[in-house]
Amino acid sequence: MVTTEAAVHSFYDKVLAATPHGEQLRVCLECGNCSGICPFGYLMTYPPSRLIAMLRADRFNKVLETDTVWMCVSCFACTAVCPSKIPLTFGLMTSVKEELLLAGNVPAELQTALANSQRYGNPQGESPRKRADWAKDVKPQVTVMAQARRPVDVLWFVGDYASYHPRVQSATKALARVLNALGVDFGILGPDESSDGDSQRLAGERGLFEILAEKNGKAFSKYQFNKIITTDPHAYNAIKNEYPQLGISYSVQHYTEYLIERLDQLKSLLKREVKAKVTYHDPCYLGRANGIFDQPRALLEAIPGVELVEMAHNHTNSLCCGGGGGGMWLDGFQWEKAHVRMSEWRVREAMTAGANILAVACPYETPRFEDAVKSLNGGGRLIVKDIAELLAEAIG
Amino acid sequence: MNIVALFKLVPDLVEELEIDQSGTALNMDFLRLIINEFDDHAIEQAILLKERSGARVTVIGPNAEGADDVLYTAVAKGGDQLIKLMGGDSDAMVNNHAMARATAIVLKELQPDLILTGVQAHNDLDGSMGPLVAEYLGMPYVGYVSGVNVQNGRIVVRKEYPGGLIAEMEVDLPAVVGIQSAEQPPRYVTVNKVRQAMKTAAIEERPLPALDISGGAAIHRMFKPESATRAEMIDGSAEEVAARLLDIFKEIGAL
Numbered sequence: 001m002v003t004t005e006a007a008v009h010s011f012y013d014k015v016l017a018a019t020p021h022g023e024q025l026r027v028c029l030e031c032g033n034c035s036g037i038c039p040f041g042y043l044m045t046y047p048p049s050r051l052i053a054m055l056r057a058d059r060f061n062k063v064l065e066t067d068t069v070w071m072c073v074s075c076f077a078c079t080a081v082c083p084s085k086i087p088l089t090f091g092l093m094t095s096v097k098e099e100l101l102l103a104g105n106v107p108a109e110l111q112t113a114l115a116n117s118q119r120y121g122n123p124q125g126e127s128p129r130k131r132a133d134w135a136k137d138v139k140p141q142v143t144v145m146a147q148a149r150r151p152v153d154v155l156w157f158v159g160d161y162a163s164y165h166p167r168v169q170s171a172t173k174a175l176a177r178v179l180n181a182l183g184v185d186f187g188i189l190g191p192d193e194s195s196d197g198d199s200q201r202l203a204g205e206r207g208l209f210e211i212l213a214e215k216n217g218k219a220f221s222k223y224q225f226n227k228i229i230t231t232d233p234h235a236y237n238a239i240k241n242e243y244p245q246l247g248i249s250y251s252v253q254h255y256t257e258y259l260i261e262r263l264d265q266l267k268s269l270l271k272r273e274v275k276a277k278v279t280y281h282d283p284c285y286l287g288r289a290n291g292i293f294d295q296p297r298a299l300l301e302a303i304p305g306v307e308l309v310e311m312a313h314n315h316t317n318s319l320c321c322g323g324g325g326g327g328m329w330l331d332g333f334q335w336e337k338a339h340v341r342m343s344e345w346r347v348r349e350a351m352t353a354g355a356n357i358l359a360v361a362c363p364y365e366t367p368r369f370e371d372a373v374k375s376l377n378g379g380g381r382l383i384v385k386d387i388a389e390l391l392a393e394a395i396g
Numbered sequence: 397m398n399i400v401a402l403f404k405l406v407p408d409l410v411e412e413l414e415i416d417q418s419g420t421a422l423n424m425d426f427l428r429l430i431i432n433e434f435d436d437h438a439i440e441q442a443i444l445l446k447e448r449s450g451a452r453v454t455v456i457g458p459n460a461e462g463a464d465d466v467l468y469t470a471v472a473k474g475g476d477q478l479i480k481l482m483g484g485d486s487d488a489m490v491n492n493h494a495m496a497r498a499t500a501i502v503l504k505e506l507q508p509d510l511i512l513t514g515v516q517a518h519n520d521l522d523g524s525m526g527p528l529v530a531e532y533l534g535m536p537y538v539g540y541v542s543g544v545n546v547q548n549g550r551i552v553v554r555k556e557y558p559g560g561l562i563a564e565m566e567v568d569l570p571a572v573v574g575i576q577s578a579e580q581p582p583r584y585v586t587v588n589k590v591r592q593a594m595k596t597a598a599i600e601e602r603p604l605p606a607l608d609i610s611g612g613a614a615i616h617r618m619f620k621p622e623s624a625t626r627a628e629m630i631d632g633s634a635e636e637v638a639a640r641l642l643d644i645f646k647e648i649g650a651l
Contacts, residue, residue, distance in 0.1 A: 101586055111584035118587065119430070120410065127410050207587030 011060055011099065018206075019091030027084045028052045034078035034088055039320055039345075040071040043337050048078050048088045051096060064103050069096050070110070071337060074202040074325025076288040080316055089202070089289075089325075097204030097326070106204075113329035114205050117212065121194035122160045123329060131158075132190030134169040138176050143187035151224035152187035154179075154258070157216075157239065159232030160195050161363035167370065168363045171386035175231060175255055178391050181269050182262055186229075192219040196235035198242065198285075203326025210246065213238065217248035228252040231388075233285035233362045234324070240290065254286055256361055256387060260295040263302060270394040273305035276383075278390070279355035280308065281346060281369070282318035283362035296361045299387055303394045311349040319346050323364035343372035347379055357383045359390060397451040397546065400506060401442040401470070402499060402513040402525060403435035405460045409518070413620075420615040421490075429462045434514025440578035441544055442512050443474040449546040452476045454506060456499065459483070464599060465590075472585040472593040483604035490521055491612035496528035498604045503533060508570060510551060515539045515574035521613040526574035538567055539574030 016022040028049070035047035045066040046054055054063050063069070078088040086092070100106060116125035135142035143152060156179070162172045179186050197212030216239075220228070228250050230236050239252040259266060278300055286292045293315050300306055313319045320327075322342030327334065335341070347369055350358040358369055366384055373379040385393075407413060407422060408430040416423040442453045454477040455470040457463050467478040481498065503511065511533075516524045530537035543554035547566075555563045556576055567573070630637045645651040 101584075102589070104583055106584065108581050111581070114584055125410060127412075129411065205586060207589075207591065211587055 011095070012055065014098075015091050015095045018095060019087045021085065021087050022091050024084055024086040025052065025055075025092065028086055029084055031083060033081045033083065034086075037077045037081045038072075039075065039077065039322075039342055040073070040334070040338065043071050044068040048092060051092060052086075063096065064099060064105065067100070067105055067107070068337065069093065069100060070107055070326070070330060071334060072097070072325055073320050073322055073327035073342070074199075075284045075320035077284075077320070080288050093325075094202050094204060097202075098206060099204075101204040107330055107333040109332050110203060110326055110329050113326070114200060114203070114208060117195050117197070117200050117205075118208055121212065121215065122164060123195060123200070124160065124164050126164045128194075129191050131163050131193055132188060134158075134163055134172050135176065135188065135190075138173055140180060142176055144190040145187045145223045146190065146192055148187060153185040153226050154187075155220070155223065155225035155228045156186050156188050157196070157228050157230040157232070157235050157252075158188055158193065159230060159235045159363055161367075162231040163193070165363065165367060167367045168386075171363065171366060171388050172231060174386065174392035175388035178259070178266075178388055178395065181395050182259075182265060187223070187225065189219050189223075192222070194219070196230075196232065196238040198234040198238035199324060199326055199328060201238075201242070202324065203329070209238075209242075213243055213246050213248060217243065217246065220248065220250055226251075229255050229258045231255055231363060233283045233290070234364075237285045237289055254290075254292060254295075254361070256286070256296045256299055257292060259391070260298055263298065266299075266391070267302050270303055270391070272394050272396040274303050274357075274390055274394050275305040276356040277307050277309050277354055278357045278359050279311050279350050279353045280314075280359045280361075280387075281311070281321070281350070281365060282315060283360070283365065284318070284320050284324050286361055287318055288316055296359075296387055299391065300359055303390055306390070309353050309355055311346075311353045311355075313346075313349060319349065321346060321360075321362070321365045321368045323362075323368055328364055341368075341372055341375070343368040344376055347372040347376055347382060351376075351379065351382055355382065357385055357390070359385055359387050361387050397445075397449065397510065398454070398506070398508040399442045399445060399451045400454045400456060400503060400508040400511045401435070401439045401475075402511065402529070403439065403455065403457040403466060404432045404495075404514070404517050404519075404525065405429040405458060405462055405466070406432045406517050406519045415618050415620070420618050422618070429460055431457075431462070431466045432514050432517040434516060434575060434577075436514075436582045437578040438512040438514050438575040439470050439473070439475070440580065440582040441575050443470075443583075444579055445510075445544060445546065446474055451510075454479060454508070456481065456502065458495065459601070467599050468593045468597060469585060469590050471597040472589040473583060478597060478599045480599050480601050481604050482601050483607070490519055491607075491609050492520060492522050492525050492528055493611035494607040494609045496525055497532055497608050499525075500529055500532035501605060502602055503529065510544075510569060511535070511572045512544070512575055513572070515541070515576045521615070522611065524574065526572050530572035533570075533572070535570050535572050536567060537572045537574065538565065540576045541573050542575070542577045543579050544573060 035041040035049045041047035045068045113123040194215040197209035201209035236254045369384040408428040414423040453475045456479045540556045541553045545552045
């Protein structure tokens with residue numbers, strides 16, 4: 001049995017060692033900003049600032065007896081607001097989740113997603129062989145690297161939800177149409193692609209993340225391409241910021257970044273008017289975590305007829321859809337604790353902003369916001385679309 | 397107390413099943429095997445018993461693709477001893493009589509107090525493993541069990557009946573129990589814990605004697621569900637369809 005003090009120190013050491021700038025944990029001011037800005041902080045027994053206080057008071061064991069840290073959706077809001085620049089999301093919160101997972105204190109629905117990721121390479125438990133099935137009826141035919149056996153300019157890392165989720169597949173097909181219209185030479189990995197693993201990592205399963213990253217690294221190394229683009233901000237974050245630490249280094253862009261570099265060519269294709277008031281939801285892992293705010297907005301403004309309006313929370317201050325850090329697989333657990341959905345808060349904001357269309361750029365969001373629209377009174381008038389879908393519509 | 401948990405590996409239904417050229421078996425080339433879900437619950441129940449009442453848990457399974465993963469995962473969960481049964485081909489794997497006879501020989505040597513296994517598997521063609529193993533060992537068997545407790549050298553099991561009825565019954569040991577579900581869902585163990593187990597645990601390989609396949613099912617034909625031709629599709633407008641339906645109801649005497 002480890003003494004309490006030893007457990008505290010080993011946890012401190014663990015966070016310090018595993019996180020760049022982890023030593024910042026020692027300079028917490030206890031200002032409480034993190035717990036205040038946390039969308040579910042009011043439901044946590046130990047929101048970030050209190051977690052740090054518990055560590056300092058030598059009472060971390062108490063934390064391991066609670067389960068409300070699983071309300072954390074790794075939305076990065078606490079990290080963005082911290083005046084001491086403490087890596088709260090990647091360091092503290094993720095490390096606490098790792099400890100809870102080791103202690104077996106983990107909601108059953110999250111276990112299922114992790115077990116599926118381990119076995120099938122995707123959290124949904126779909127057949128890995130069917131990963132490219134969305135592309136079956138796309139014309140011209142989408143290049144699957146293992147079959148084409150030729151170099152491509154752009155390797156498109158499609159991601160789990162963009163590959164398998166029936167609603168998100170329509171956004172995936174739309175992006176394929178946009179890329180084809182631009183004449184991009186692109187290919188996908190299909191069955192060679194595994195989950196990027198980022199949300200699993202942020203849900204505390206570091207070892208699983210490493211296995212998935214290694215599989216993707218192996219797949220990348222089999223083929224020739226100039227750069228990677230991805231539909232999924234979580235994949236973007238993993239490949240850009242985490243994979244290099246495992247020796248897997250590739251240049252990667254989110255599709256909005258990639259398209260903005262071709263804006264002039266794209267503009268000449270956007271012939272059809274999309275007459276709508278559009279508001280844009282900043283995905284946590286595109287905006288707050290990686291600073292991509294302007295490109296998605298510029299794409300929307302390039303569509304004739306679109307009037308862009310902002311919600312109350314925008315840019316760095318954007319509200320999470322509730323899907324990050326394992327939230328995608330904790331809906332039941334979080335509903336039991338909160339009796340509210342984060343996605344509903346966001347949809348209400350979009351309605352208040354007077355938008356007809358809520359535009360998104362992350363595959364977690366379309367189904368989450370559409371579900372919220374269905375469950376909200378008067379929400380039925382709001383349409384949820386991926387930016388790729390709006391672009392494809394404007395191309396006609 | 398010595399507890400043995402037995403597991404089978406069965407075709408993973410996430411992938412499409414194909415029938416091989418012989419027309420009597422599944423095409424193994426396109427199959428992935430996965431632990432029989434009920435057996436996963438049997439392992440969980442064994443670990444729960446160990447945590448609650450103290451026990452030594454031995455996990456036994458066939459030598460097939462994926463068996464090592466199941467075994468190392470079981471150790472990461474708290475299992476003590478791992479045994480892989482070597483020999484037997486894919487035909488034998490769908491013959492529970494043969495597997496149960498062979499497993500019984502190993503079990504006689506181990507002399508466990510309690511044997512837990514899944515109550516059924518989706519590829520059982522000739523009855524489930526539990527009752528067959530019990531028969532070959534001359535032990536009592538209780539199936540459809542969703543909870544086990546040790547009490548004064550015996551076990552008390554919760555057995556499920558149709559209609560939501562649950563019976564608690566005492567069973568003398570040694571006994572074989574067919575697990576319907578463990579008291580909690582099988583736990584998730586992290587990849588790092590399983591990797592650790594791979595470094596420290598050893599899988600004992602036990603050769604199986606020549607398999608006696610008598611009593612098993614002889615497969616004459618294996619086929620996917622075929623659509624029958626009895627249904628009549630009624631075309632036309634709603635009125636036409638309704639009129640035709642009325643005629644049919646009258647014809648068969650329903651109206």
